[in-house]
Amino acid sequence: MADSGVTDGYEKKGDIERAKSEGKELTKEEKQRLRKEKKQQKKSKEKKDDKVIQESGKETRGDSSAASPPQPSSQSTAQKAPSAVPPPVSVPAPEAPTPADKPAKSKAELKAERRARQEAERASKQSKKGDPGPQGAVSKSKAATNELQPVVKRLPEHIQVDNPDVLKKLAKKLERQQTPGQNSAKKIPLRLDYGYKVSLFSHLHQYSRKAPLTQQLSIPSTVIHPAIVRLGLQYSQGIVAGSNARSVALLHAFKQVIRDYTTPPNEELSRDLVNRLKPYISFLNQCRPLSASMGNAIKYVKKEISNIPSQCKEEEAKHKLLKCIECYIKDKIILAATAIAESSIEKISDGDVILIYGCSSLVNHILCEALEKNRKFRVIVVDSRPRLEGREALRRLVQRGISCTYVLISAVSYILPEVSKVFLGAHALLANGYVMSRVGTSQIALVAKAFNVPVLVCCETYKFCERVQTDSFVSNELDDPDDLIVTRNGHTQLENWQQEPSLGLLNLVYDVTPPDFVDLVITELGMIPCTSVPVVLRVKNVDQ
Amino acid sequence: MPGPDKETDLTERVEAFLSDLKRGGSGAGPLRGSAETARETTALLRKITAQARWSSAGDLMEIIRKEGRRMTAAQPSETTVGNMIRRVLKIIREEYARSRGSSEEADQQESLHKLLTSGGLCEENFRQHFAPLKANVIEAINELLTELEGTTDNISMQALEHIHSNEVIMTIGRSRTVEAFLRDAARKRKFHVIVAECAPFCQGHEMATNLSKAGIETTVIADAAIFAVMSRVNKVIIGTQTVLANGGLRAVNGTHTLALAAKHHSTPLIVCAPMFKLSPQFPNEEDTFHKFVSPHEVLPFTEGEILSKVNVHCPVFDYVPPELITLFISNIGGHAPSYIYRLMSELYHPEDHEL
Numbered sequence: 038m039a040d041s042g043v044t045d046g047y048e049k050k051g052d053i054e055r056a057k058s059e060g061k062e063l064t065k066e067e068k069q070r071l072r073k074e075k076k077q078q079k080k081s082k083e084k085k086d087d088k089v090i091q092e093s094g095k096e097t098r099g100d101s102s103a104a105s106p107p108q109p110s111s112q113s114t115a116q117k118a119p120s121a122v123p124p125p126v127s128v129p130a131p132e133a134p135t136p137a138d139k140p141a142k143s144k145a146e147l148k149a150e151r152r153a154r155q156e157a158e159r160a161s162k163q164s165k166k167g168d169p170g171p172q173g174a175v176s177k178s179k180a181a182t183n184e185l186q187p188v189v190k191r192l193p194e195h196i197q198v199d200n201p202d203v204l205k206k207l208a209k210k211l212e213r214q215q216t217p218g219q220n221s222a223k224k225i226p227l228r229l230d231y232g233y234k235v236s237l238f239s240h241l242h243q244y245s246r247k248a249p250l251t252q253q254l255s256i257p258s259t260v261i262h263p264a265i266v267r268l269g270l271q272y273s274q275g276i277v278a279g280s281n282a283r284s285v286a287l288l289h290a291f292k293q294v295i296r297d298y299t300t301p302p303n304e305e306l307s308r309d310l311v312n313r314l315k316p317y318i319s320f321l322n323q324c325r326p327l328s329a330s331m332g333n334a335i336k337y338v339k340k341e342i343s344n345i346p347s348q349c350k351e352e353e354a355k356h357k358l359l360k361c362i363e364c365y366i367k368d369k370i371i372l373a374a375t376a377i378a379e380s381s382i383e384k385i386s387d388g389d390v391i392l393i394y395g396c397s398s399l400v401n402h403i404l405c406e407a408l409e410k411n412r413k414f415r416v417i418v419v420d421s422r423p424r425l426e427g428r429e430a431l432r433r434l435v436q437r438g439i440s441c442t443y444v445l446i447s448a449v450s451y452i453l454p455e456v457s458k459v460f461l462g463a464h465a466l467l468a469n470g471y472v473m474s475r476v477g478t479s480q481i482a483l484v485a486k487a488f489n490v491p492v493l494v495c496c497e498t499y500k501f502c503e504r505v506q507t508d509s510f511v512s513n514e515l516d517d518p519d520d521l522i523v524t525r526n527g528h529t530q531l532e533n534w535q536q537e538p539s540l541g542l543l544n545l546v547y548d549v550t551p552p553d554f555v556d557l558v559i560t561e562l563g564m565i566p567c568t569s570v571p572v573v574l575r576v577k578n579v580d581q
Numbered sequence: 582m583p584g585p586d587k588e589t590d591l592t593e594r595v596e597a598f599l600s601d602l603k604r605g606g607s608g609a610g611p612l613r614g615s616a617e618t619a620r621e622t623t624a625l626l627r628k629i630t631a632q633a634r635w636s637s638a639g640d641l642m643e644i645i646r647k648e649g650r651r652m653t654a655a656q657p658s659e660t661t662v663g664n665m666i667r668r669v670l671k672i673i674r675e676e677y678a679r680s681r682g683s684s685e686e687a688d689q690q691e692s693l694h695k696l697l698t699s700g701g702l703c704e705e706n707f708r709q710h711f712a713p714l715k716a717n718v719i720e721a722i723n724e725l726l727t728e729l730e731g732t733t734d735n736i737s738m739q740a741l742e743h744i745h746s747n748e749v750i751m752t753i754g755r756s757r758t759v760e761a762f763l764r765d766a767a768r769k770r771k772f773h774v775i776v777a778e779c780a781p782f783c784q785g786h787e788m789a790t791n792l793s794k795a796g797i798e799t800t801v802i803a804d805a806a807i808f809a810v811m812s813r814v815n816k817v818i819i820g821t822q823t824v825l826a827n828g829g830l831r832a833v834n835g836t837h838t839l840a841l842a843a844k845h846h847s848t849p850l851i852v853c854a855p856m857f858k859l860s861p862q863f864p865n866e867e868d869t870f871h872k873f874v875s876p877h878e879v880l881p882f883t884e885g886e887i888l889s890k891v892n893v894h895c896p897v898f899d900y901v902p903p904e905l906i907t908l909f910i911s912n913i914g915g916h917a918p919s920y921i922y923r924l925m926s927e928l929y930h931p932e933d934h935e936l
Binding site for chain 2: 235237421422423428431432435440441442443444445446447448449450451452475476477479480483484487508509510521523525530531534537538539540541542543544545548549
């Protein structure tokens with residue numbers, strides 16, 4: 038089988054060259070065959086044990102059973118565009134060149150190349166490590182939910198900053214993510230880290246707010262849509278902040294992109310638009326690392342785009358996509374908030390003293406709804422440096438007429454004996470039941486537990502995420518360390534912190550709360566305990 | 582005449598000290614550490630002993646009690662003042678008893694046996710006059726002053742027994758005792774320190790700059806990140822404003838959260854507190870336990886209109902129960918929180934608990 042695969046591959050090489058020179062489109066069957074052959078080539082070239090051969094058999098089976106849509110979705114769930122590392126094996130030459138030299142290359146070949154590169158990279162990684170890890174397809178579990186597929190997760194780049202290879206790959210990836218035909222001056226710049234990073238966090242990025250990525254872009258930049266540039270700037274300066282706000286802003290920007298999009302000749306909308314979105318997403322990721330809710334929204338958009346049938350006219354397709362995005366916002370965010378508010382109001386009784394932390398749009402919405410339904414309660418807003426988001430929540434609540442108290446997080450042990458309930462918002466809910474939220478949330482939950490005050494977390498289901506995490510170190514976001522500097526009585530103590538060699542400032546953005554501190558999670562599907570998150574995820578996957 | 586001059590001079594000194602206390606507590610005057618306050622109080626008491634007119638120990642104790650009440654009323658949260666007064670009262674009692682020649686060790690404690698057998702006879706009225714009493718008392722107070730001067734050094738000397746290499750130590754706010762403790766250990770060992778800045782006064786910043794100048798790897802974190810970072814911390818070392826009679830603490834706000842986080846991760850919590858901070862108060866005095874400063878620190882006046890519609894609190898101290906504390910390090914060595922009551926009975930006489 039292996040040998041015939043090799044010879045077949047060389048035949049196909051001839052086919053490819055012919056097709057390319059004629060600019061002809063390969064038919065679907067030819068494409069599939071191509072992919073299969075290449076995969077088998079790679080497999081046979083490495084010294085693998087039986088497990089991997091079985092895995093490759095499963096893959097090819099999966100390949101032939103599923104039509105082309107699973108390919109883009111599996112690629113998107115891998116969360117990474119194909120790396121630019123040329124495959125170490127002797128792949129036939131036409132598959133190696135950069136997209137820059139062949140503007141009119143058909144999408145089939147691009148896809149084939151990407152696939153080949155992915156396989157090669159995975160294979161080379163495996164051989165380097167020397168252990169045959171599970172190499173199964175990346176969550177094609179939609180088609181086969183009965184099997185628990187082993188998920189090959191490529192680690193996201195933003196938690197591997199201490200690995201110089203990964204950084205080099207990212208730089209190359211950014212270089213390549215340009216619309217073909219542009220010269221390299223108009224590529225997406227690589228954002229550099231700032232300041233001394235605490236050694237425990239050297240695997241994360243730390244950017245300075247004073248040096249936004251947009252300063253390094255050339256104007257006019259034809260690579261990135263202006264709506265996306267504006268969005269990136271808003272993210273990095275903190276103008277748009279908060280999980281829901283960021284997702285909604287992202288979706289609106291995508292709508293603008295889709296409206297302004299025209300399909301180039303010889304391309305399919307479903308393929309090309311996804312490729313067009315990739316550099317935008319890299320750009321936004323560099324401005325500020327993507328949140329879990331944004332990741333889920335992007336997955337959804339990419340899926341919808343890929344599901345556009347190829348015979349659909351462009352206007353119709355764009356209209357359909359815009360409608361899909363609007364439905365997503367309406368269902369997952371706005372209606373979900375209404376449903377959650379209804380359930381939460383049952384939990385608020387007259388005379389309650391409710392403690393909230395920071396500014397969560399969902400919790401504010403719940404409190405305003407409860408006020409409309411004439412519940413008598415008062416609110417204690419807890420805030421923390423350096424973001425001081427609680428002041429925003431305070432303003433909104435006071436404007437509605439809710440009686441509020443305001444303290445800093447260090448005074449929470451003083452104020453907690455008065456409190457009857459704690460309502461917290463979440464940034465994401467992880468699959469092991471941990472709640473990822475603004476830094477300080479876990480502390481409030483801890484102290485509330487010590488005083489026996491119930492803690493309720495409100496979270497929409499679109500923020501549920503399949504990652505697992507047990508502490509706040511492995512995956513987090515480091516904000517600008519200069520934010521911690523404060524001037525009191527005319528004296529700024531930490532002004533020259535960069536000159537002190539042994540002094541570091543740490544400005545964390547998120548932390549994880551263990552599920553034993555949380556009593557209840559209120560979602561639009563109902564009130565569930567923290568540990569039911571993987572159940573909800575599974576149910577959602579089956580539905581889709 | 583030397584007499585009246587001395588007296589006016591004395592009253593002036595006392596008045597100056599009282600106004601200093603009042604100003605210092607509100608944050609407007611120079612912020613002084615507890616050690617300084619203790620030293621000044623003791624020096625002032627020595628002066629009173631030397632210059633005031635008294636004939637017997639009872640008179641002296643009355644004078645000191647009166648002044649003491651005024652001083653504690655000026656700044657109730659500054660407990661070191663009251664502690665020093667009680668120490669001096671105990672010194673007077675001891676010197677008096679020694680002058681009388683009785684073996685006072687047994688008399689000091691009110692044992693059940695004594696209560697039953699001696700009836701109401703043990704009313705000491707301290708009325709006898711002893712000539713060398715004044716000199717003895719002043720000498721004892723001098724000894725107390727020497728002890729006060731050496732407290733920080735005594736505590737720092739124990740640093741190497743508690744810190745091993747490559748440790749990650751967490752602390753909160755600014756404590757001169759802890760700073761000296763860590764700097765002493767840093768001369769011989771390499772370790773990391775994480776300082777929680779302790780908003781709104783952000784005294785942690787000053788602590789961090791001082792520690793980093795001594796060559797210690799320091800990181801400043803916001804208060805909100807205490808629990809997030811605690812999983813990597815090996816020890817928590819803090820200072821405190823007061824050690825209460827039950828072994829609990831009255832410490833800067835945020836300490837209770839720190840203690841709870843340390844308990845959750847089973848990290849030992851070590852309190853560096855010299856003996857003059859030990860106070861015979863219990864924590865259940867609701868109205869006097871907490872001290873508040875201007876809420877301007879928390880929500881500044883620049884916020885505008887909403888200030889009139891919002892309640893803002895800015896408490897300065899936190900209560901930490903003794904169950905969360907692992908060890909006290911003081912100038913006389915290390916103790917468990919359950920031993921504090923014993924130390925207290927050695928330092929203060931039970932009748933002086935209420936001034």
